[in-house]
Amino acid sequence: MTDLPSETDKKLGLLIDLDICVGCHGCVTSCKEWNSTDDNLPLSDFDSYGEAPDGIFLNRVHGYETYDGILSQTVHFPRSCLHCEQPECVTVCPTGASYKRQEDGIVLVNPETCIGCKLCSWACPYGAREYDHRQGIMKKCTLCVDRIYNEELEEEDRKPACVLACPTSARLFGDFSDPQSDVSILSEKRGGVALMDNLGYKPVNRYLPPRKKHITSEQNSKNNANLQRFSDLKPNNANSKLEEFFSWLDQKLS
Amino acid sequence: MSPAYSIIFFTVFSGAGYGLLAIVGLTSLTSLLPDSTLLNLIMLILSLLLISVGLLFSTTHLGHPERAWRAMSQWQTSWLSREGLFALITYVPALLLCVIWTAMVIQTFLPQSINELENYVALIGGVCGLCAISTVFCTGQIYASLKTIPAWNYFLTTPIFLLLSIVSGLLLWISFNSVFTYQVNNFVVLFSVFMLEVAFLLKWVYWNFVDQVKFSVTKAEAIGLEKKTKVQNLEPAHQTQNYLMREMGYNVARKHALKLRWFASWAAFIIPGICLLVGVIDSSYMPITSFIALLCLIAGLITERWLFFAEAKHVITLYY
Numbered sequence: 415m416t417d418l419p420s421e422t423d424k425k426l427g428l429l430i431d432l433d434i435c436v437g438c439h440g441c442v443t444s445c446k447e448w449n450s451t452d453d454n455l456p457l458s459d460f461d462s463y464g465e466a467p468d469g470i471f472l473n474r475v476h477g478y479e480t481y482d483g484i485l486s487q488t489v490h491f492p493r494s495c496l497h498c499e500q501p502e503c504v505t506v507c508p509t510g511a512s513y514k515r516q517e518d519g520i521v522l523v524n525p526e527t528c529i530g531c532k533l534c535s536w537a538c539p540y541g542a543r544e545y546d547h548r549q550g551i552m553k554k555c556t557l558c559v560d561r562i563y564n565e566e567l568e569e570e571d572r573k574p575a576c577v578l579a580c581p582t583s584a585r586l587f588g589d590f591s592d593p594q595s596d597v598s599i600l601s602e603k604r605g606g607v608a609l610m611d612n613l614g615y616k617p618v619n620r621y622l623p624p625r626k627k628h629i630t631s632e633q634n635s636k637n638n639a640n641l642q643r644f645s646d647l648k649p650n651n652a653n654s655k656l657e658e659f660f661s662w663l664d665q666k667l668s
Numbered sequence: 669m670s671p672a673y674s675i676i677f678f679t680v681f682s683g684a685g686y687g688l689l690a691i692v693g694l695t696s697l698t699s700l701l702p703d704s705t706l707l708n709l710i711m712l713i714l715s716l717l718l719i720s721v722g723l724l725f726s727t728t729h730l731g732h733p734e735r736a737w738r739a740m741s742q743w744q745t746s747w748l749s750r751e752g753l754f755a756l757i758t759y760v761p762a763l764l765l766c767v768i769w770t771a772m773v774i775q776t777f778l779p780q781s782i783n784e785l786e787n788y789v790a791l792i793g794g795v796c797g798l799c800a801i802s803t804v805f806c807t808g809q810i811y812a813s814l815k816t817i818p819a820w821n822y823f824l825t826t827p828i829f830l831l832l833s834i835v836s837g838l839l840l841w842i843s844f845n846s847v848f849t850y851q852v853n854n855f856v857v858l859f860s861v862f863m864l865e866v867a868f869l870l871k872w873v874y875w876n877f878v879d880q881v882k883f884s885v886t887k888a889e890a891i892g893l894e895k896k897t898k899v900q901n902l903e904p905a906h907q908t909q910n911y912l913m914r915e916m917g918y919n920v921a922r923k924h925a926l927k928l929r930w931f932a933s934w935a936a937f938i939i940p941g942i943c944l945l946v947g948v949i950d951s952s953y954m955p956i957t958s959f960i961a962l963l964c965l966i967a968g969l970i971t972e973r974w975l976f977f978a979e980a981k982h983v984i985t986l987y988y
Contacts, residue, residue: 416742432892437903466908476987477903480893488902491891493987502815508739508749527738530731533748535915536669539816541984544911550731607892610885610983613815621892 416507418500422519425591426557427497427618428577429601433625435584437477437490444579445473445494448558455525458548470544472555473576485627492585494576495542495555496609496617497521503534503543503554512552519591519618520557528552539613562587590618669817670918671977674729680836680969682722682755683804683829687837688715689762690800695841696765696793700853707848709769711841716762723755747813751806758799761792768792804833811976818881819980824874831867832936832969838863839940839962846947846954854948861944868937871972875929878979883986890986901988916982925979928971936968 449472450456459469473494480489497514501521504512511528514521523534523543528551535543535552543554558574561567571578577587588597597620600606606620692711695701702708727733740756742749768785808826815821838860845852888897909917940961947954 416745468908468910470911471906474905476891476901476905478891478899479902480888480900481898482894482896489891489893489899490903491987493905505745506748506810506813508742508746508752509735510738510742527735528732529735529739531729531739531748532731532915533810535912536982537814537816539983541912541916541987545731545915547731547911609892610890612884613983623892623894 416504416510416512418504418514419516422499422514422516422591424518424589425497425499425618426518426520426562426588427590427597427620428494428557428574429586429588429597429606429620429622430492431584431586431604431622432489432491433622434582435475435490435492436582437475437488438581439475440579440581441492441576441585442471442473442475444575445555446471448561448575449556453560455549457553458546460548470546470553472544472553474541487624487627489624492576493541495521495557496540496615496619497555497557499616499618500614502537502615506533506537508533520559521554522556522559523552523554525549525551539610539615540617557587590620669977669980669982670915671974672729674725676970676973676977678722678726678729679807679829680722680966680973681725682719683807683833683969684836684840684966685715685718685722686758686800686804687833687835688840689719689758689837690797690834691837691841693761693765693793693795693797693800697790700856702845702849704849705769705772707844709766709773710848711844712762712766712769714840714844715837716759716766719755719758747806747809751803751810754799754803754806758796758803761796761799765789765792765796801830804830816983817980818883818983819878822874822877822881824870824877828867828870828874831863831870832972835860835864835867836965836969839958839965842944842954843958843962846951846958850955851951852947852954852958857944857948861941864937864941864944868933871933871937883981883983885983885986887986890983905987912984913988916984917988918978920975920978925975928975932968932971932975934968935964936972939964940968
């Protein structure tokens, strides 16, 4: 049913640290791999080796350059379903194929009853849903519901594939309804952001904004001076005859 | 938003069908109902044909049309489901009216019961009209309720859908009446011109709104940064277009859109208005002018509907 539970028992979600995400796309590929194998319907690919390859992904990583008036920096931004508390993708669904689970708050699509009307993807402000036109149904992040409760896996592996894959631990998985959980504590400490909160979807996932790296103008000029000194430095044995010989030999042999 | 032809044709044709059904149904409550039951029956069947063809178009938009019946189930929360349900319910009084009028046309077969049936025409016609209007109202609400598309999430979206549907119905009704009976009530024609120009006015207000509407969030807020941070694209998430960009990232050039707005204004609102007024002045022209008005209106509405989608920007374009 598309009626939303008034309160879910748990609020499982992801805490994504924009300060340490390096934009490696490891989460993207591991997500695609896990969600295309085993009992899952594959996330279709189209024109894989052609001019314009295309495919369904449940997670995408964008790279942005940001400038806050003082410092410009690169921000890598992973984008996937935020498992909102007020998910309009669910309430607009005419068939009840989209639903929010009472027990853990995960938003899912039933592939057996989805008619592929695409309205849910229109209702989602985060671009979390992608339509698989080969299978004629909508696809979205399941928070790896087939991993996190899977007793065949070791306990430490019962986490979403993207979380396990992240080499910098920029992604944490946990229960946001429990104030003592790692995700709640860290989100509280670092000012976790609910994306586009004013639209009223109440996303569960939180993003940790990049830490403030602001420097004073005095520090800035000192840094610039250091950089200048660094570029003036020459390698120690730049002029050694032996070094020149090896350089000549290297060129001849390569 | 990508202008999908399945939805454009569905909303224009079914919209006209529901409009005509509403007029046919509601006139049965009044003295405006044409005397010829055959004419009423023909218009009723035509409206059902338009509705059905439009609904068939809409199912081609689906990935699994064979599961379309499931779409009736979530009427508590989903406007799309409500639309589907009303579309289906509308067939009940419409087909009942069809049966009654058919019986009245071929009255030789059912001589006794005719008078009894006739008493129910007004009641069933009224229900029919209300169902038809409710269906179009739901169609408008599907778009108007999406907070992700500020151009649609506007108080005029649904009224415009309703007005354009009613106006299409009125023009169909006038065309058929003038062709079959050579006489149309001038009051109805002038009322139609009035409705047409009100729709025109609201559409201009809507277009003016679309030109000015902005997202309530910035690109920076979309990625969790402070509102005023400048954000520009550095590394794309993917090299080629994906579903989101094709479906939600459709972009129509401003110059191009303005030309189409002028075309839609003339074709849907100005020319039909002039044609109908010519028909009022000299009613012998009405069969021709009302037919021209109808053709222009349909061409104009298809353009108007294309723009409705093409000009609407979805908030996820902030990420791209």
